Amino acid sequence: MAAADAAAIAAGTSGVELMERAGTAVADAICARFRPQPALVLCGPGNNGGDGYVIARVLAGRGWPVEVRALREPATDDARAARARWTGPTAPLAGRLEPVLWIDALFGAGLSRPLDGEAAAAALRMAERPERVVAVDVPSGLPGDTGLARGASVCAGLTVTFHAKKPAHVLEPGRGRCGEIVVADIGLGATSSRLVENGPELWLSRFPWPSATSHKHARGRLIVVSGEAWSTGAARLSARAGLRIGAGLVTVLSPPDALAVNAAHLEAVMLRAFETDLELEQAAADVDVAVIGPAAGVTETTLLNVLALARTGAALVLDADAITVFRDDPEELFSVLDRDDVLTPHPGEFERLFPGLLASAPERITAARRAAERADAVVLLKGPDTVVAAPDGRTAVNVNGSPWLATAGSGDVLAGFIGGLVAQGMESFEAACAAAWIHAEAADLHGPGLIAEDLPGLAPAVLRRLYDER
Structure with missing residues (x-):
């Protein structure tokens, strides 16, 4: 000014x-x-x-x-x-x-x-x-x-x-x-x-709408890694969100003991088993994006699975447990990230990866920017004023945050929205911005009584409006 x-x-x-x-x-x-x-x-x-x-x-x-x-x-x-x-x-x-x-x-x-x-x-x-x-x-x-x-x-x-x-x-x-x-x-x-308010004017002109010649393979291949049999719902929320946002093929990769429960709840989302991190790496070899973290478990298995996915050509969306599992050695994670990868921490998870950074920064914008530079990846710092920062300094603040998103599983849906947009070829920073905005708009459409399962089904109404405004 x-x-x-x-x-x-x-x-x-x-x-x-x-x-x-x-x-x-x-x-x-x-x-x-x-x-x-x-x-x-x-x-x-x-x-x-x-x-x-x-x-x-x-x-x-x-x-x-x-x-x-x-x-x-x-x-x-x-x-x-x-x-x-x-x-x-x-x-x-x-x-x-x-x-x-x-x-x-x-x-x-x-x-x-x-x-x-x-x-x-x-x-x-x-x-x-x-x-x-x-x-x-x-x-x-x-x-x-x-x-x-x-x-x-x-x-x-x-x-x-x-x-x-x-x-x-x-x-x-x-x-x-x-x-x-x-x-x-x-x-x-x-x-x-390089600091902007997040909204459609930032990314709508590059939103990945399908053309008359589009087919499912052209619209992107997304995988979501499931947790164990007793914690599978979060991965399914992410997978359904990725499909609703437009990804052409979405697969839940599941430990064998969770196959039955996942199969009982999946329809258009596909299902595939894996047992080891090597099998996961092989299964992800030809996909565009992998989402891992929702109810994955804070275990050595999750850590090895993240490192396996990082060895593929897939862009990564890391949420929840896939962030927390690196709390003892954040540099191990940062060393394998690329600039098209996205971290989606809430403030507690942010503190585990970037200890002291949020408290020492003058505000959340600076904290997210420093984190993105340190991790060399896109960082989406959740909150009522969600901040999205890219390693090159571009930063957007989301101002349409909805109080109805304060419900279990809403972050899993956000991870799926981001993954689905990146899978369709959207640049990761803009995909994270678009996903955060659509996520909040969908919540406001529903209002009181919203649960995370509602969010993927609300996205098409928001997408319809964006499509008409393009």
């Missing part, structure tokens, strides 16, 4: 003009959502406060009763210019904030310290009534690069930011404090970034 501002100013757009555009954009968003009513604009000393003075002036010009409360006098030239153009009532921030429409222009995304004094008291007051709060750029108290408040912070019902979302808008707990997020175009030029 700093680079975009600097480039616009270097190209001849003044900081005052950018502030006018920003403040007017916030006023427009407010007028589109609220009827005219008493409004209290809380202005800080920096350029975020300068935006606040512009908002106050524009709203007053449109007939709104507006008052400004200032934390301190403006400290930047642009903010002083905006303050000079505001001729309405201004009072110190100190004192009780009446329950009107509050416009939080105290501090923006560049905040690097906890709120204190009157600013902290005002933030706590606004957090009591987020539906009455409009935040400028980010709710005050949230650092824009992490979304992790180190003290009091505002909770808003509407946040208007500029040019592009910041990490605080997509990472929890910041995202939950922003309410509705509006990204206003204030005329800044395009800026390159």
Whole structure:
């Protein structure tokens, strides 16, 4: 954002003009959502406060009763210019904030310290009534690069930011404090970034739709490794998900003692037995993708099976037990991974492979990026704000996460979705992004009462919508 501002100013757009555009954009968003009513604009000393003075002036010009409360006098030239153009009532921030429409222009995304004094008291007051709060750029108290408040912070019902979302808008707990997020175009030029919000615009143009001449072999061959007889359901969930997402041929590779239970539950998914890691390697020799980990067991057998699959040409999707089994020697796993392999840990599994990394990183984006670089593979770090990172630094944050996915087996379905897309020729980073988004959309289609078995059957409705939008 700093680079975009600097480039616009270097190209001849003044900081005052950018502030006018920003403040007017916030006023427009407010007028589109609220009827005219008493409004209290809380202005800080920096350029975020300068935006606040512009908002106050524009709203007053449109007939709104507006008052400004200032934390301190403006400290930047642009903010002083905006303050000079505001001729309405201004009072110190100190004192009780009446329950009107509050416009939080105290501090923006560049905040690097906890709120204190009157600013902290005002933030706590606004957090009591987020539906009455409009935040400028980010709710005050949230650092824009992490979304992790180190003290009091505002909770808003509407946040208007500029040019592009910041990490605080997509990472929890910041995202939950922003309410509705509006990204206003204030005329800044395009800026390159390897960090994006996950959505169809990222990968839909390269989604592997079948053509009129497609056949099942052309649509990809996926295998899923089953656990022992008493823990086979997770592998079947992955296999069904891979088939539903479009893989042409899906096979569950099963220990002999689990053949009967798997056979009793499989139809279009095929079944094949293997006993040793060598037999598994041979069975996977001609497939495109192998999923291993769902209920595989944290055993030496699972470890050897992963290493056997790594010796084939198949891309690997490693989940659950196939991650945990390497907790004593993560480097053994990293040494056999390729850049088209995908790891899908939840935070606990992430800690087992990358001890201390999540706690030491400033936020989940940095942690996932460092993990992907260390493993030399795609890393999908699960959570309400799932992060997908590639070894080359590309990173996407998934913002459509659904609370209905908090159910046993949903991660097994996600692994199958990823495997099915990679099997069809989709690049692994984009496949992981697409799978995470489709997974969450499918959960929202069902809503309350969702169980993991529902998810594969919900995917076609999401795919139909994507197909129509392509």
